[in-house]
Amino acid sequence: MGRGVQGTDGGAHDGDLEELRAVSPRKIQELYQACATGGLAEVPAIIRSALEQPSQIRLDVAVLGEAGSGKSALVNALRGVGCGEPGAAPTGVTATTRKATAYAHPTVPGLYLWDLPGVGVTEEDVGRLDLSRYDFFLLTASERYRHAQSRLARAISAAGKRFFFVRTKVDVDAQPGPEPSPVEEIRSSCVDALQKDGVGSPRVFLVSSLLREAYDLPALRAALESDAPALKREALEKAIPVALSRLVRRTSKALMKDVWGKTLKSCLYCAEKPGPDVATSLADTILAFSIELGLDEESLAQVAKATGKPAGLLQAEIRSPWVKRPDPEQVLKLITKPVPFSSRMWSLLPYWGRGAEGQPEISLEATYRVLTRALAEMTEDAERMLHRAYAKE
Ligand SMILES: Nc1nc2c(ncn2[C@@H]2O[C@H](COP(=O)(O)OP(=O)(O)O)[C@@H](O)[C@H]2O)c(=O)[nH]1
Ligand SMILES: [Mg+2]
Known part of the structure; x- marks a missing residue:
C-alpha cells in the first residue's frame, strides 16, 4: 500500500x-x-x-x-x-x-x-x-x-x-x-x-x-x-511541465522508430515513379508527425480551450517551418542528389541521351535526414508550446 x-x-x-x-x-x-x-x-x-x-x-x-x-x-x-x-x-x-x-x-x-x-x-x-x-x-x-x-x-x-x-x-x-x-x-x-x-x-x-x-x-x-x-x-500543477515533456518525447521516440521505414517506403515507391510524388508522400508523412505531436490547428485549439490561453499565443511557440504543410517542390529539392554532370551531357545529345537519366535522383540519406530533422524540430515545438500553455502568467 x-x-x-x-x-x-x-x-x-x-x-x-x-x-x-x-x-x-x-x-x-x-x-x-x-x-x-x-x-x-x-x-x-x-x-x-x-x-x-x-x-x-x-x-x-x-x-x-x-x-x-x-x-x-x-x-x-x-x-x-x-x-x-x-x-x-x-x-x-x-x-x-x-x-x-x-x-x-x-x-x-x-x-x-x-x-x-x-x-x-x-x-x-x-x-x-x-x-x-x-x-x-x-x-x-x-x-x-x-x-x-x-x-x-x-x-x-x-x-x-x-x-x-x-x-x-x-x-x-x-x-x-x-x-x-x-x-x-x-x-x-x-x-x-x-x-x-x-x-x-x-x-x-x-x-x-x-x-x-x-x-x-x-x-x-x-x-x-x-x-x-x-x-x-498545487502538487499536480508543479508536475505538469515535466510530465508533458516526457509525453512529447515518448510520442517523438515512437515516431522516430518509424522514420527509416518511411524513408525506404517513399524512396522505393519513387524508384518506380520518380518525380514530385515522393515529395508529396514525404510532406504527408511530416504532416502526420505534426498531428501526432499535437501541433495541428485542431489540437492547438483544444489546448487553448483547456488552458484558457489564446491559440495565437501558442501558435507563436511553433517555429518549425515543417508544421505548415511543406511545399512538395521544396521537399523535392532537399531530397534529390544533383544530376551528375555526365548524364546531363548525355541528355543534351539527342542521339546518345537516354531520357530518364536526366531525372534528378532521390537520395535515401537526404530523405532520412529531412524526416529526422523535421521530427526533432517539431518535438521541440510541441514541448515549448505545451510549456507555454501551462505556464503561470
Ligand atoms: N502524553 C503524550 N505522549 C505521547 C503523545 N504522542 C506520543 N506520545 C508518546 O511519545 C512516545 C513517542 O511516540 P512516537 O509516536 O513513537 O514518536 P515518533 O518517534 O516521533 O514516531 C511514545 O511513548 C508515545 O506514547 C501525546 O500526544 N501525549
Ligand atoms: Mg515513529
Missing part, C-alpha cells in the same frame, strides 16, 4: 531549477501514466479533469520531526486508529519507526500519511532527507521550537513545499496545576519562531494524540480534509 513509483524527473530542458526541485517524482509519474493512455491530443482534457476533480490524485503528506516527537502516534490519531491496534503505526519510547511507511487516510481518497523515521538534529541529517518525494508536510515538535525544527522548516521551504506545524503532546504541558494553561503561550511562541524563520503565515496546531478530541487535533483533521483538494492541485 502506498508505495508509489519512484521515477526520475525525465529532465525538463529549460525552466526554473527551483521549480523543478519542488516537483515530486511520484506526482510526475502519476500524471504521466494518467495521460499516457491516449495520444497527446487527449492530454489537455485529462489534465483539466484532474485539476477540476482531484479526488483521484495522490497527496503524499510526510510527518517529519525528531525521534520521539510523537509522529507515529499522530499518524494513528489522524487516522482514528488506536496505538497498538492492527494496522496502526508502531509507537514507543525507543526509535520504533525505521522505514518510511505510508498509511492511507480513512476519509480523504488518495491522501497518504507517511510516518518517517526520526530526523537527527544536525545539518547533515536534514540534508540527507529527500523531501522531493512528498507533496506536503506535518512538521512535529514535542518541545520548545529549537534549531532542529528551524532547520526542518527551512529545508521544507527551500524544497518549494509547505507544511503545517504540529506541536505534539500538549497534554503534558497542560497538566492541571496552579499555573494558567500555557497552551496559548505555546501557540504564539511557535508562530513567532516560524515567522522568524521566514514562514509567511504559519499554521500551528497544538495536539495531543492521547486526548484526541481535545486541543487542535480535530481542527488539524478538518484542515487536512478541507485543504486536500487545493494541495493536490
